[in-house]
Amino acid sequence: MSLPVQPSPRKRRRDGTDNGPARKKRIALLAVAATVALILVAVAALLFLPTRQNPSAAPSSAPAVSTPAPTPDKPLPPAPAVTYYKQAGPPAGSPLQGVEPLKLAVSGDQVGTSLPTGLTGISLEATDLGDEDLSSSNPSMVKLLSELDQPVLRFGGNAVDRRFFWTSSNESIPAGYSGDAAHPVRAVGPADLTRLNTLLQATGARVSLTVDLAHYDPARAADMMKHATAILGDRLLSFTVGNEPNGFVFNGVRKDGYSLEKYLTELKAYAKAIYAVAPNLPISGPGAYDQKWWQPFVDVDIPQKKILSFHHYPQYSCDGSDPIASPTLANLMDRKIHDRAADYHRAAVDVGKKAGLETWLPETGIAACPGSNETSKTHASALWTVDYALNAAQLGITQVGFHSSMLACKGGPPMSAICSAGSYPQGNGAMSGRANFFGMSMLGGLGEGKFLKVNSTGGGLAYSYAVQHADGSTSVVIVNENNPETAAQTDVTIDLPGRPLTGTMSQLTGPSYGAQDATQIDGAASEPVPLADRPTVPGFVYGERTQKIKLTAGTATVLNFTY
Numbered sequence: 001m002s003l004p005v006q007p008s009p010r011k012r013r014r015d016g017t018d019n020g021p022a023r024k025k026r027i028a029l030l031a032v033a034a035t036v037a038l039i040l041v042a043v044a045a046l047l048f049l050p051t052r053q054n055p056s057a058a059p060s061s062a063p064a065v066s067t068p069a070p071t072p073d074k075p076l077p078p079a080p081a082v083t084y085y086k087q088a089g090p091p092a093g094s095p096l097q098g099v100e101p102l103k104l105a106v107s108g109d110q111v112g113t114s115l116p117t118g119l120t121g122i123s124l125e126a127t128d129l130g131d132e133d134l135s136s137s138n139p140s141m142v143k144l145l146s147e148l149d150q151p152v153l154r155f156g157g158n159a160v161d162r163r164f165f166w167t168s169s170n171e172s173i174p175a176g177y178s179g180d181a182a183h184p185v186r187a188v189g190p191a192d193l194t195r196l197n198t199l200l201q202a203t204g205a206r207v208s209l210t211v212d213l214a215h216y217d218p219a220r221a222a223d224m225m226k227h228a229t230a231i232l233g234d235r236l237l238s239f240t241v242g243n244e245p246n247g248f249v250f251n252g253v254r255k256d257g258y259s260l261e262k263y264l265t266e267l268k269a270y271a272k273a274i275y276a277v278a279p280n281l282p283i284s285g286p287g288a289y290d291q292k293w294w295q296p297f298v299d300v301d302i303p304q305k306k307i308l309s310f311h312h313y314p315q316y317s318c319d320g321s322d323p324i325a326s327p328t329l330a331n332l333m334d335r336k337i338h339d340r341a342a343d344y345h346r347a348a349v350d351v352g353k354k355a356g357l358e359t360w361l362p363e364t365g366i367a368a369c370p371g372s373n374e375t376s377k378t379h380a381s382a383l384w385t386v387d388y389a390l391n392a393a394q395l396g397i398t399q400v401g402f403h404s405s406m407l408a409c410k411g412g413p414p415m416s417a418i419c420s421a422g423s424y425p426q427g428n429g430a431m432s433g434r435a436n437f438f439g440m441s442m443l444g445g446l447g448e449g450k451f452l453k454v455n456s457t458g459g460g461l462a463y464s465y466a467v468q469h470a471d472g473s474t475s476v477v478i479v480n481e482n483n484p485e486t487a488a489q490t491d492v493t494i495d496l497p498g499r500p501l502t503g504t505m506s507q508l509t510g511p512s513y514g515a516q517d518a519t520q521i522d523g524a525a526s527e528p529v530p531l532a533d534r535p536t537v538p539g540f541v542y543g544e545r546t547q548k549i550k551l552t553a554g555t556a557t558v559l560n561f562t563y
Contacts, residue, residue: 073499076543082536085505088523089489090552096488099553102459106466106476108497111451113396115467118206120389120440121152122417123363123401126160126210126243129196130186131406133420133429136198140431144418145203147433147527148444153200154362154401156210156243156287161253164188164212166224176215182407182425193231200235207235208284208362211274213242214253216266218273226277238284238307240362241270246290260293264300271302284309284360291347298355308352309360313368314341314388315375327373329513332366332380333481335461342391349396360399361392365415366436376414377434379484379510379554382519385439386508386556387463387479394451394465402436409434435510435519442508442521442556445528446475452497459490474498476559484554485512492549498563499543504534508556531560 090096122145128134133141134153145151163185165173170189179185200207209228211221221241228236245263248254256262263286271283284307286297291310298308314337317325324336331337345361352359366375366384375381389400404416409432411424417437420427433441449467452474456464461481468474474497480490506528510519522529529535537559539549551557 073543076499076501079542080502082502082540084538084540085507085535086523087505087507087538087550088509088552088555090487091485091511097486098488099460099482099490100458101491101493102462102464102478102551103457103493103495104464104466104476104478105455105495106474106497107453107455108468109453110468111394111453113394113451114398115390115393115446115449115451116398117448118148118150118152118444119393119398119400120148120385120443121154121205121362121399121401122148123154123157123403124406125157125183126155126164126212127184127186127188128159128406129155129164129188129192132195133406133431134199135195136202138199138429138431140429141199142202144431144433144437145199145205147441148205149447150204150206151444152206152208152237152362152399152401153196154208154210156240156363157403158243159183160210160212160243161214161248166212166220168223168227182412190227190231193228197232197235200232205235206237207232208238208240209236210240210243210287211270213245213263213266213270214248218266218270221270222273222277225274225281229278229281236281238282239274240284240287240309241267242287243363244288244311245286246288246293260296263293264296267297267300268302271304275303279303282307284362287311287362289313294348294351298351298357306355306357307360308348308355308357309362310348311363312341312344312361313365315367315369315373318367318369327367327369327375329374329378329380332375332384333461333483333513337384338387338391338463341388342395345392345395345397353396359397360401361397362399362401363403364388364400365403367415372414374514377516378513379435379515379519380481380513382435382439382508382510383479383481383554383556385436386442386477387481389440389443390465390477390479391463402440406431435516438508438519438521438525439556441527442506442558445506445531446477446558447531449475459492460487462490471562473560473562476561477556478551478559479556480551480553482553483513484510484552487553489550489552492551494547494549494559496545496547496561498561499545500540500547500561500563501542502560502562503537503540503547504531504560505537506534506558509552510554513554528558534560 163179165187167187167189173187177185225239248258282305286293287309289311315325315327320326349359392400402417404418405413408424408427409419412419418431418433421430422428449469452466452468454464454466463479465477508521
């Protein structure tokens, strides 16, 4: 609305009479000028006033949209000079099979689960507590555990109920225990826990212990936990009663018609005795691979805080009776094995979640079959490890322990993630990681955070995850399990939740599924390059929400973006 204009006096000639024609001309010019001024005012209002809805539009009964009106992105600081990651290309020679492009839309919305510090840990036999190489004086062991970023060392396995004897008073091992050169009977005492603690202190690692259930003795178990809590302090996370008690009746560990009901009765006695000396120490259990044992453990009336734990080996069909679960490379690199594991893990998480319990997977590996098979020590095992652990964590599992051994690399268990140099059986204590350990190391360098929702299409045999870190950065992990000998590079398009200022890359590679001792990270047989020193993603476009990259088959890639 404009204000009224005051009329000005009409101009007269000096003789007092009006100048007719001149006056009319001036009036016409003034009218034109006023009209132009009004138009300019109106245009200025349209240009500089805030945008308003059309006042003539009919009122809407729909709720107001919470998303703000789009505004131009703020100017970004100048792009820094960068060095691009040099990715290993596909093999030369025969034509390669094309792979459907992979498209990822990374949301800013969280899944509701977390990637914890030290997700992947090492599971060892209880008798390994007596191994002098588990010490801060062993630099190779310090290096390996440091790569995993505060992992959990879990001690249990078959040995705990067969060849393990705890004594705090230097007792002799009773009759009835039997072992061999590779699997000796061992007495373990407080001095062994003190030595182990030096390793935990040097690496930030933590520990979970298992007590012998086969040789029923709640008082001895309580004595062990009394010393363990005093020596290890808050680095001791939990204790478990027996290893896979659901199998006692099948493997001859107990020959008294062992049952779930008997286990629960004995569990109560152990829990009561240990609670009397270590009331703040949680109990994890049942440590069984039979789902029927999970809920009864959750429901049993014991005083300790509980953690639901279960064991899982996806390739368990050693006789081939379940073709999908037979230990073959074809099965390992098949989506069915991924989906089966996800279903099993989800079932465990659901039981724990309903009871308000944390869920652990303290003993796992590719195959439960003894000896070597075609998946042993292979690059495929490294790819599987990355995907298996990340998928477990995204479902809600907070600790994953890959079962391993301190024995020699040559002749020792081929599925072990770590092994010793030197002659069989015990080696010389110079420890190194196999291919599956490299997969664990990739996750150790990832850092904790919250899983983000990812919409994924295409990509063939590939699995994708996204994690938001406390500093606001995003890590995108792509496990490209397409065959590195036959598949072409995959074209990947990633839509990010923000405008990235930096994008860095780390990658696990190998020449073939079956290649042994050939897995590398960032071009070397070592841990990932530290995040601050990683090169830039090839083709990274500064400030663009949509990024594109080609990824070689048979790789696990970590892309980190800051905003």
